[in-house]
Amino acid sequence: MTSxxxxxxxxxxxxxxxxxxxxxPRLAAARLTVAAIVLVPLLVxxxxxxxxxxxxxxxxxxxxxxxxxxxxxxLVPRQVRAVGYAERxxxxxxxxxxxxxxxxxxxxxxxxxxxxxxxxxxxxxxxxAVQLHTAAPNxxxxxxxxxxEEAARLRDRxxxxxEARLAGL
Amino acid sequence: xxxxxTPSVAGPAPVTAxxxxxxxxxxxxxxxxxxxxxxxxxLVAVLAIFAAQAGDNVRNLAHVLGGRTWLAxxxxxxxxxxxxxxxxxxxxxxxRFAVTDEAVHLRQGIVFRQQRxxxxxxxxxxxxxxxxxxxxxxxxxxxxxxxxxxxxxxxxSFLREDEADALRAELxxxxxxxxxxSAPQPSAVPxxxxxxxxxxxxLPPSSAQPAVFPMPGPAPxxxxxxxxxxEQQVYELPMPRLLGSxxxxxxxxxxxxxxxxxxVTIVVSESIDAAFGVLPAVLGAVSWVWSRLNGAAxxxxxxxxxxxxxxxxxxxxxxQTVPPGRVQAVRLHQPLLWRSRDWxxxxxxxxxxxxxxxxxxxxxxxxxxxxxxxxxxxxxxxLPDLGVADPQAVLDAAFTGRGDDGGFTPSPRAARWVDPxxxxxxxxxxxxxxxxxRSGRWWRSxxxxxxxRTQSLAVRQGPIQRALGVATFVVHSTxxxxxxxxxxxxxxxxxxxxxxxxxxARHARQxxxxxxxxxxxxx
Numbered sequence: 001m002t003s004x005x006x007x008x009x010x011x012x013x014x015x016x017x018x019x020x021x022x023x024x025p026r027l028a029a030a031r032l033t034v035a036a037i038v039l040v041p042l043l044v045x046x047x048x049x050x051x052x053x054x055x056x057x058x059x060x061x062x063x064x065x066x067x068x069x070x071x072x073x074x075l076v077p078r079q080v081r082a083v084g085y086a087e088r089x090x091x092x093x094x095x096x097x098x099x100x101x102x103x104x105x106x107x108x109x110x111x112x113x114x115x116x117x118x119x120x121x122x123x124x125x126x127x128x129a130v131q132l133h134t135a136a137p138n139x140x141x142x143x144x145x146x147x148x149e150e151a152a153r154l155r156d157r158x159x160x161x162x163e164a165r166l167a168g169l
Numbered sequence: 170x171x172x173x174x175t176p177s178v179a180g181p182a183p184v185t186a187x188x189x190x191x192x193x194x195x196x197x198x199x200x201x202x203x204x205x206x207x208x209x210x211x212l213v214a215v216l217a218i219f220a221a222q223a224g225d226n227v228r229n230l231a232h233v234l235g236g237r238t239w240l241a242x243x244x245x246x247x248x249x250x251x252x253x254x255x256x257x258x259x260x261x262x263x264x265r266f267a268v269t270d271e272a273v274h275l276r277q278g279i280v281f282r283q284q285r286x287x288x289x290x291x292x293x294x295x296x297x298x299x300x301x302x303x304x305x306x307x308x309x310x311x312x313x314x315x316x317x318x319x320x321x322x323x324x325x326s327f328l329r330e331d332e333a334d335a336l337r338a339e340l341x342x343x344x345x346x347x348x349x350x351s352a353p354q355p356s357a358v359p360x361x362x363x364x365x366x367x368x369x370x371x372l373p374p375s376s377a378q379p380a381v382f383p384m385p386g387p388a389p390x391x392x393x394x395x396x397x398x399x400e401q402q403v404y405e406l407p408m409p410r411l412l413g414s415x416x417x418x419x420x421x422x423x424x425x426x427x428x429x430x431x432x433v434t435i436v437v438s439e440s441i442d443a444a445f446g447v448l449p450a451v452l453g454a455v456s457w458v459w460s461r462l463n464g465a466a467x468x469x470x471x472x473x474x475x476x477x478x479x480x481x482x483x484x485x486x487x488x489q490t491v492p493p494g495r496v497q498a499v500r501l502h503q504p505l506l507w508r509s510r511d512w513x514x515x516x517x518x519x520x521x522x523x524x525x526x527x528x529x530x531x532x533x534x535x536x537x538x539x540x541x542x543x544x545x546x547x548x549x550x551x552l553p554d555l556g557v558a559d560p561q562a563v564l565d566a567a568f569t570g571r572g573d574d575g576g577f578t579p580s581p582r583a584a585r586w587v588d589p590x591x592x593x594x595x596x597x598x599x600x601x602x603x604x605x606x607r608s609g610r611w612w613r614s615x616x617x618x619x620x621x622r623t624q625s626l627a628v629r630q631g632p633i634q635r636a637l638g639v640a641t642f643v644v645h646s647t648x649x650x651x652x653x654x655x656x657x658x659x660x661x662x663x664x665x666x667x668x669x670x671x672x673x674a675r676h677a678r679q680x681x682x683x684x685x686x687x688x689x690x691x692x
Contacts, residue, residue: 011660011661011664012628012630012640012660012663012664012667013628013630015664015668090671090675091671091675099631099632100629100630100631100632101629101630101635102627102628102629102630103627103628103629103667104625104626104627105625105626105627105667105671106625107623107625107671107674107675107678109675109678110623110624110625134624134625134645135316135520135624135647136624136625136645136646136647136648137648138643138645138652139624139625139627139645140627141625169293169316169495169497169520169622169647
């Protein structure tokens with residue numbers, strides 16, 4: 001549960017005066033569920049195949065699937081813990097990633113619209129995703145794994161702040 | 170062209186206001202010859218498909234039908250022509266537009282009806298496009314770019330040339346925040362195209378109106394009330410330089426290689442069959458060269474109170490007007506072979522331009538082949554004040570400098586492990602007005618983003634970059650040829666940029682002029 005990343009990058013990805021809000025750990029559960037939906041049938045198929053043929057070499061297939069599953073089980077919770085966002089007076093900060101770190105700053109006044117999305121798996125875990133859109137399509141400002149009430153609050157807050165600081169392009 | 174059943178283009182004002190509609194807009198129609206121009210295109214497309222698909226079938230058909238083949242073919246041709254023309258005529262009838270003080274309204278479609286309303290204060294650019302055929306008959310297409318992404322432009326095709334120009338002046342004036350005179354009197358109209366009419370009778374007498382083509386009655390309700398803004402030419406592209414630039418381009422190199430390959434293959438294999446493998450590549454290169462030549466020929470740039478005006482094109486001419494503050498980012502690029510001549514290609518991001526790759530090549534260009542001096546002028550058009558004491562020195566450092574020339578923050582030496590060739594060229598400079606990103610050792614490139622046009626910012630770092638202590642700083646801009654990113658800066662520099670650039674962009678936005686550029690200082 002320790003904070004990730006070496007000390008040297010703290011200045012870059014964890015500026016001192018910012019309080020990060022983490023996303024819900026249920027996001028990890030949701031992502032692992034999606035992974036399981038793909039991996040479990042593969043694993044079962046692999047095991048059945050290996051049992052039927054009886055060849056030792058065939059067991060590498062289910063073993064590989066299992067290894068991927070274990071790796072994801074280790075990686076995904078870490079990734080989810082690395083995601084955070086912070087609402088400053090004039091902009092929204094989003095950071096994510098451990099190996100490949102990204103920090104995005106989106107000024108409220110540049111916001112064109114806000115999306116709140118929740119797929120079936122997300123809904124069953126009680127989480128939703130908020131995505132901000134600016135006039136630049138490569139602005140990757142999405143926050144996954146918010147509780148629905150937090151997503152709604154954030155959406156309304158972003159919309160009202162965007163309106164207050166409305167600018168053209 | 171058959172002109173028997175269509176009104177002559179040179180005739181008196183064929184396009185007119187329709188009756189004031191149910192919503193009190195002054196609906197207008199595009200030129201009645203539009204169906205012919207559009208239908209012709211559709212007809213060619215149909216014939217091309219027909220020819221491509223039915224090569225063998227026609228031969229079989231000919232066998233079956235015997236001597237009557239040609240009769241059948243002509244019959245099909247006539248049928249297709251008639252159907253396209255009739256459909257185009259109905260499409261013309263269904264299409265109408267209106268200009269109010271706030272927006273342009275467009276209604277079109279027969280089966281699928283579309284109503285589009287584009288707010289004038291969101292106007293990003295106005296283009297007048299004249300394809301060859303339309304140019305021959307004196308018509309043009311007016312395109313309004315609004316920042317809505319793919320297919321969001323409002324296209325009014327076709328209008329008479331003078332009408333399109335007057336409409337453009339009107340749209341730009343309205344978008345600039347000027348207001349129409351409340352009661353437009355013909356005597357008060359400064360535009361060249363005043364139609365002497367009896368004011369105060371907006372509805373034409375219905376008896377004088379043919380059923381299909383409404384003929385000119387009284388003045389359109391939205392008569393051209395604004396004179397075009399005066400403009401002053403800044404630079405033009407001489408034809409020899411354009412030809413030279415095309416000769417010194419990658420496309421030409423590929424073309425020559427392709428032709429050599431074909432020749433060698435034919436000589437060696439003593440048959441022409443083998444050449445067909447290379448043919449598509451050669452045709453691609455030819456098409457690239459032609460599009461570059463056609464799009465950039467007669468390129469002229471002028472400045473006017475309405476913004477930057479670009480005119481270019483050989484067969485299809487295009488006049489672009491980009492109002493002040495609509496250019497989101499600039500990229501000055503120098504391909505390898507242009508180094509000896511010190512030529513630069515200046516591309517811009519304008520929201521709405523270049524949503525299709527084909528358009529990007531010719532639309533989002535501020536100067537196709539600029540000398541160093543012209544490249545600076547082009548940049549000046551966008552950014553009159555660079556925000557530095559000595560712009561010449563800074564731009565020289567941006568164009569050809571390396572390391573910390575001109576006050577740039579260079580990439581650290583550690584970056585040579587991830588970018589062994591270009592790392593010395595990489596650097597950023599923040600001025601009072603803009604962010605300059607320099608890169609490319611052989612293919613030199615400079616990207617400039619005015620602070621107030623910054624959309625959002627990001628900083629990225631992969632594992633190798635982390636080990637080297639460098640990071641990538643990205644500025645998000647609207648879609649277009651420019652996507653500014655400063656690779657491999659030191660972590661300190663990236664963190665400082667991230668911190669300060671957000672604040673700088675905020676302050677620049679507050680200080681920037683209003684969207685309606687003529688309202689500057691009055692509101």
